[in-house]
Amino acid sequence: MFKTGVYFIPMKIYQAVVISVFSTLLIAAIWMGLPTQAEYIPAYALNSKVVVIDPGHGGCDPGATRGAYVEKEVTLQVSQLLAQRLSEAGAMVVMLRTDDSDLVDDGFKGTIAARKREDLKRRAQRANEVKADLYVSIHTNADSSPRWSGAQVFYNSSSQPSKLAAVMIQEEITKQLGNTKRKALPGDYFILRNTKMPAVIVEVGFISNPQEASLLADPDYQARMAQAIFAGIAQAQLRTYNAEIENYPGW
């Protein structure tokens, strides 16, 4: 006959069960707390490289605006996140603006258009002065129709390293954001013509597309965009680095 009532589990089994349950929970908690496996980005070639980041517009020049969405705000936010990622990888980052201002002196007398020209001239000058290895301009695109979307990178067609950086950045944006099939394109822009180092303009998306505008204002999306641009820069720099090693005399 079995006695009804309380059954006693031997102490050793009880301890083993408690320990295994707690350790399983602990491992699960640690695992869930870890960031999801990020793709390894070989960023060592960025070490000590001077990268100029130019957050487009600023001050009295808001760039493109649609309702509450303002280009100069998006460009600064994405640029700051990009600067952080590049600095962590050992690059020396020069931000052309860190607040809501342009690069023109307060006392400047002239039309808005003249001020804008002066501002762009100073941005190129500053990049040339610090002898940057790479210049990255961040903008948002805009069109009169709301239907267009997708980030796109532009480069100076006469510069092969600019093209490499643009293609790699575009590739990473396409891969990581998964919402554009656009290709990097040559672009005839003042800033690309007047900077003496490899230079690209990253249009991070269309502020004129309501869905994309709300993504562009979202800090998580901004961080993913910055991460993709960073990965593209790292990939381009790595290829340059490997080519330099291959061509090094005596190797």
Ligand SMILES: [Zn+2]
């Ligand atoms: Zn712009």
